[in-house]
Amino acid sequence: MGSISLKNVSKVFGAHAVIPSIDLDITDGEFVVFVGPSGCGKSTLLRLIAGLEDVSDGEIVIDGKKATDLPPAKRGLSMVFQSYALYPHMSVRSNIAFPLKMAGEDKAVIDKKVADAARVLNLTDYLDRKPRQLSGGQRQRVAIGRAIVRQPEAFLFDEPLSNLDAALRVNMRLEISQLHQQLKTTMIYVTHDQVEAMTMADKIVVLNRGRIEQVGSPLELYHKPDNLFVAGFIGSPKMNFISGAPAAAYQAHTIGIRPEHLALSKEQGTWRGTVGVAEHLGSDTFLHVNADGIGTLTARVSGDFAVSHGDPVFLTPDVQRLHKFDEKGLAIR
Amino acid sequence: MATLHTRSAARLMIAPSVLLLLAWMIVPLAMTIYFSLLRYNLLMPGMEEFAGLSNYTYFLTDPAFFQAIFNTLAIVLGVLFITVIGGIALALLLDQPMFGQGIVRILVIAPFLIMPTVAALVWKNMFMNPVSGLFAWLAKLVGLQPFDFLANAPLFSIILIVAWQWLPFATLILLTALQSLDEEQKEAAQMDGAGAWSRFFYLVLPHLSRAITVVILIQTIFLLSVFAEILVTTNGGPGTQSTNLTFLVYAQALLQFDVGGASAGGIIAVILANIVAFFLMRMIGKTLEA
Numbered sequence: 001m002g003s004i005s006l007k008n009v010s011k012v013f014g015a016h017a018v019i020p021s022i023d024l025d026i027t028d029g030e031f032v033v034f035v036g037p038s039g040c041g042k043s044t045l046l047r048l049i050a051g052l053e054d055v056s057d058g059e060i061v062i063d064g065k066k067a068t069d070l071p072p073a074k075r076g077l078s079m080v081f082q083s084y085a086l087y088p089h090m091s092v093r094s095n096i097a098f099p100l101k102m103a104g105e106d107k108a109v110i111d112k113k114v115a116d117a118a119r120v121l122n123l124t125d126y127l128d129r130k131p132r133q134l135s136g137g138q139r140q141r142v143a144i145g146r147a148i149v150r151q152p153e154a155f156l157f158d159e160p161l162s163n164l165d166a167a168l169r170v171n172m173r174l175e176i177s178q179l180h181q182q183l184k185t186t187m188i189y190v191t192h193d194q195v196e197a198m199t200m201a202d203k204i205v206v207l208n209r210g211r212i213e214q215v216g217s218p219l220e221l222y223h224k225p226d227n228l229f230v231a232g233f234i235g236s237p238k239m240n241f242i243s244g245a246p247a248a249a250y251q252a253h254t255i256g257i258r259p260e261h262l263a264l265s266k267e268q269g270t271w272r273g274t275v276g277v278a279e280h281l282g283s284d285t286f287l288h289v290n291a292d293g294i295g296t297l298t299a300r301v302s303g304d305f306a307v308s309h310g311d312p313v314f315l316t317p318d319v320q321r322l323h324k325f326d327e328k329g330l331a332i333r
Numbered sequence: 334m335a336t337l338h339t340r341s342a343a344r345l346m347i348a349p350s351v352l353l354l355l356a357w358m359i360v361p362l363a364m365t366i367y368f369s370l371l372r373y374n375l376l377m378p379g380m381e382e383f384a385g386l387s388n389y390t391y392f393l394t395d396p397a398f399f400q401a402i403f404n405t406l407a408i409v410l411g412v413l414f415i416t417v418i419g420g421i422a423l424a425l426l427l428d429q430p431m432f433g434q435g436i437v438r439i440l441v442i443a444p445f446l447i448m449p450t451v452a453a454l455v456w457k458n459m460f461m462n463p464v465s466g467l468f469a470w471l472a473k474l475v476g477l478q479p480f481d482f483l484a485n486a487p488l489f490s491i492i493l494i495v496a497w498q499w500l501p502f503a504t505l506i507l508l509t510a511l512q513s514l515d516e517e518q519k520e521a522a523q524m525d526g527a528g529a530w531s532r533f534f535y536l537v538l539p540h541l542s543r544a545i546t547v548v549i550l551i552q553t554i555f556l557l558s559v560f561a562e563i564l565v566t567t568n569g570g571p572g573t574q575s576t577n578l579t580f581l582v583y584a585q586a587l588l589q590f591d592v593g594g595a596s597a598g599g600i601i602a603v604i605l606a607n608i609v610a611f612f613l614m615r616m617i618g619k620t621l622e623a
Contacts, residue, residue: 052520073526085521089539098535099525146525 002063002153002186003028004049009058011044011210018044019210021058026154026188026203031180034190035197035233036207042190043158045207049188050156051075063153073102078147079156082163084139086131086146092118093127096145103150117145120182137168144179154186161196173199194234198222206230228329231256237286239323240297246271252324252332259286259300261318266307269314273297275307289313362603369596376590388597397573397581398598402605405577408492409556413549415496420503420548421541425533427504428511438508445501449561456494457483457566487567487575494562499555503548510544511537546620550613557606578602 004026011019019041026032034042047053049060051072060068067075078099086095096117100110118124121141131139140160147155157176161169177200180187191197197204198218206213206221206229214226218234225231231239235258243254263269264287273291280303287299287307299315307313324332372384392398427438444452460467461482469479482490514537522532560579563569569576569584576584582602586595 050524052523072520072523077524079521079524081517081521083515083517085515085517087518087522087536087539089542090535098522098527102526102528102531146521150525 033201041210078152256323269316373593411492424507
């Protein structure tokens with residue numbers, strides 16, 4: 001089954017250590033998302049697991065077997081690439097059948113598996129088209145189809161949605177989640193988009209500069225970030241950070257409060273400020289408030305809280321949901 | 334912007350160049366056709382007279398003509414075969430990361446920059462010469478009788494020389510095509526379990542098909558008229574064993590001084606080239622569309 005564990009894995013390009021050293025355990029059937037800013041090594045980590053890059057040191061164990069020196073094809077993994085990487089001169093059918101053909105499967109078996117995959121992914125009508133005759137979403141589905149026919153131990157997704165437009169991205173996100181429910185296969189998904197990470201993952205791995213900052217379920221990361229980086233990366237709009245005298249009042253070097261945990265009032269509150277920009281989304285309004293002696297704070301209020309630029313407002317943080325950090329940026333619990 | 338007015342203005346503007354090009358093509362063609370209908374021998378100046386199609390019948394029934402057609406095709410196909418296969422192999426090698434890649438690539442291109450007469454002479458005197466050539470020395474080194482390439486296998490020798498000259502061209506075009514192959518596609522094929530050979534066959538070769546077509550088209554145009562290499566090495570011989578159509582026309586005009594017969598041969602060469610072009614274009618149309 002598809003359990004994967006990394007032991008002390010590192011990757012060095014020349015003198016530059018992209019990944020200093022990582023330990024990670026992924027249990028069978030989990031949907032794990034690697035998330036982090038660009039250049040944090042998340043794609044490199046995925047490629048190490050896939051076998052497309054050699055590890056500089058450490059050990060990769062897939063399904064209980066040492067896979068560190070196995071070639072990509074022998075690891076029993078399938079990968080969906082950012083550019084889809086479909087074979088342009090082959091029809092959709094041949095594209096999906098390619099891994100089976102390479103495995104030397106029977107023609108009848110191939111036809112059946114391709115038909116099954118096409119049905120699952122709604123591609124039956126497009127089997128004889130060439131990739132360039134398909135839309136972005138359809139191409140994405142063909143790439144997924146090519147990955148699932150092999151019935152791999154685990155799927156690897158490398159930012160698969162970044163080439164799609166916003167509406168389609170939401171759709172495909174849902175489809176991939178549904179696919180995971182259906183197949184119950186381990187999936188590792190790389191993205192820089194924390195919304196994708198939050199919505200899809202069973203377990204999120206937050207990476208920064210080749211190091212794991214925190215591993216946990218989406219809500220764990222949201223409620224109990226280990227450090228400033230995770231606190232700032234997870235959640236939208238971003239958490240507000242305040243340091244200096246207001247933070248000292250709570251015995252912390254820095255305090256963090258999420259926009260949704262700031263109560264606003266026109267009459268009274270802990271901090272006083274004036275409204276800078278108000279972003280009206282209908283259901284919610286994001287207010288950028290210039291708080292006196294603190295700086296700009298983002299607050300999320302209900303859509304019917306009527307204020308506009310220049311209005312004075314008072315903000316009160318929800319003390320229960322205040323995050324405290326020490327000088328090193330680690331959470332104080 | 335394409336109004337009726339701008340379109341007619343555009344036509345007016347390009348008219349001079351079109352007319353010039355047309356005249357450039359039509360005048361020599363018309364003169365060649367005219368000469369081909371005359372009994373026109375340089376040894377008998379002032380004796381030109383209308384000869385009808387007799388020049389054509391003479392040229393077409395000449396046994397050397399069929400030999401020349403065969404030789405022309407043999408050179409084109411032989412060189413294409415060697416350069417396409419060799420070009421793919423060299424391009425694959427040069428695409429590998431290696432030390433001194435830039436210098437090696439320049440070295441590979443070098444033969445293309447050497448003019449045909451020089452290249453042919455170098456081959457004739459330094460490689461294929463049965464007494465002082467490199468090949469003769471190699472043969473003697475392993476105790477074999479040196480082989481006189483140009484006397485015993487003249488056509489093959491010429492194919493070898495011309496192929497050597499055109500190999501860099503094919504390599505260069507195929508190498509650039511190879512470099513445009515998406516890296517992620519190769520990785521996807523790797524993940525899909527395709528070995529090196531399968532990746533080449535299912536991924537690289539289809540990707541190269543367009544470039545291969547371009548190589549075939551351009552080389553065919555030039556290979557139909559190989560001349561210098563024949564002139565400086567075998568002079569079409571022994572007999573007519575290495576005479577191609579171009580060389581036959583040259584021999585007719587400037588060795589036998591028969592301008593009329595040579596013109597007829599030239600017209601026949603034009604017709605044959607058009608037949609070849611017709612098939613080539615159909616083949617290319619298919620590949621370039623896809």
